[in-house]
Amino acid sequence: MIKMTCHGDDAYKYSDVIDFASNSNPCGASKKAVDAIRNNLDRISMYPDSDCVELCKEFAKYNNVCSENIIAGNGASEVIRLFCEVFLNKSDSVLIPSPVFSGFEANARLFCGEIKYLLLNSCDDFKINADEVLGEINRVKNRIKVVFLCSPNNPSGQFIPKESILKILKEAPETYVFLDESFIEFSEMDSMSSEVEKHGNLFVLRSMTKFFALAGLRVGCGVGNKNLIEILRGAKLEWNVNFPGQVAAVESLKDKEYIENSKFLIKKEKQNLFNGLSLINKLRVYPSYTNFFLVDIEKTGLKSGEMKSMLLKKNILIRDCSNFRGLSENYIRICTRTKKENEKLLDAIKEII
């Protein structure tokens, strides 16, 4: 019997809050994406393309790979699940450096035998060290089938350098590196997706949920070696990506102006938010390569759940990080929004502590 574990994104439960928890682009969705849905409302009675041909083409261009390197999913979540369903057996172990997005654990648990955790160190800003990952892979006799990495990491904001990933790929060729890059557009770093044909054990996850702000449409993709993608395509659910999702994702990926403008705005406001948070006594703000910040609130004397509740009374939603494995009630996560909203958050935190 299989059973999923819980997640933390609960923004849909609240109305009229400023959402600093979901980590999505404060500019909202591309207008061209919204127009694409509106202009195609007469086609919702038709089945969507089960093979997502157009969508895979755009994802391929965006990732600098071929269409045959792409599998599209009902959100990145479905891609994680499909990967686990296809490649994991009860005799396999997986490795999850933590803290990290709970979706890896929730899905891997359904299909693998054992999950090993590599707890990252707060003193080292939760950085991932390739040698430690390799050490853990070599230590486990029942070999590690998949190591799940997230870069930039949710919730720490850390980026894993290309050379570290390449080292793991080369020195652990029997282990799949499942690399979640859902937040890479918010950084100024390059995706690893164009490396998939060189490294058959690399699988990169991309999402339309965060930077492209299409959470409601459920579109994501995996980028991998052609052989690996062929296997995943053969096992996927039919018609898995809905039609509005397909057209909106295609138009979003093509909308270079939206992409550039969003990056420009977020880069500026992210720096302002970091500066503002850092100036508040009693907060330890971790450095971040992406649009959100992990914050240690221990010195405020408040627990993360208390701070979440107090901010909710001011119509502000943050992420209580206490249910991240390897974190505690001392941690919250805050994402960058617009200048005005960020200022409102800073004022609210100052009032509370």
Add this chain to the structure above:
Amino acid sequence: MIKMTCHGDDAYKYSDVIDFASNSNPCGASKKAVDAIRNNLDRISMYPDSDCVELCKEFAKYNNVCSENIIAGNGASEVIRLFCEVFLNKSDSVLIPSPVFSGFEANARLFCGEIKYLLLNSCDDFKINADEVLGEINRVKNRIKVVFLCSPNNPSGQFIPKESILKILKEAPETYVFLDESFIEFSEMDSMSSEVEKHGNLFVLRSMTKFFALAGLRVGCGVGNKNLIEILRGAKLEWNVNFPGQVAAVESLKDKEYIENSKFLIKKEKQNLFNGLSLINKLRVYPSYTNFFLVDIEKTGLKSGEMKSMLLKKNILIRDCSNFRGLSENYIRICTRTKKENEKLLDAIKEII
């Protein structure tokens, strides 16, 4: 390693054809459903409700059960897959009376050990006999974990009487009856969904794809005993039903006028289409409880693939039934569309044969 088998719905590949293959409501989607998507375009950046609370409420009202009896899915397809994933093991057998929708076989194959087929008889209009089903269940020593039934049946149009289903439920209490009612609105028969609390081994599948013409949005649901649903909910993918799909389905289910008008129109045109087809020499049209007809074209001398190609040249798409297990190149399937479109089809067939 898991691998899906092929399906037959390929309408999305063709543009500007009259689609007699997809079996959906010729009235199209409810205008209220379309408006609901349009009026909520500003919410596509938010995660959809992972638990589909509002949608489950409406599905529950529609099925005369409680919300706790409902699991919502990314199309009925995802519900089939989830059911198989959760309840089938490699030591289990399933029974599939055929010909029937290929999705049962495609999904069951991924998770069960063996599939038994009960081939239905064309001389008996492919009717399902409860005693034959029970005989097969009793015959198989490695007991049948699930029997997949479809009523009205796709592609035969046959309806399974309530007393037959009840007999199977009672006399094979260790076997789940997975009852696909995707086409029940097109019949004048009652759903079995309100029986789920009385019979823990009954699971009913409903779809928004066919009668509600929302194929592009991927929404369906399963109706079952509360314990069974709790297990399925615990194992499902997070955020599995997209936001436009959730709001459009809710409004469609509430739109009683649309439902009544659609039923009225289809009932009338279905009879006209049946009469028209029956008048064409060389066609044997099977009686149908639903909106489509299985047609034996053997006497025309044409194979189903040939007839499909010839009609496509006239911008008409029909379903070539040769890849249904238990059928052959002698069978096509045609669904009811508008008066004018049905007449165009009848003229086209007459020209061809």
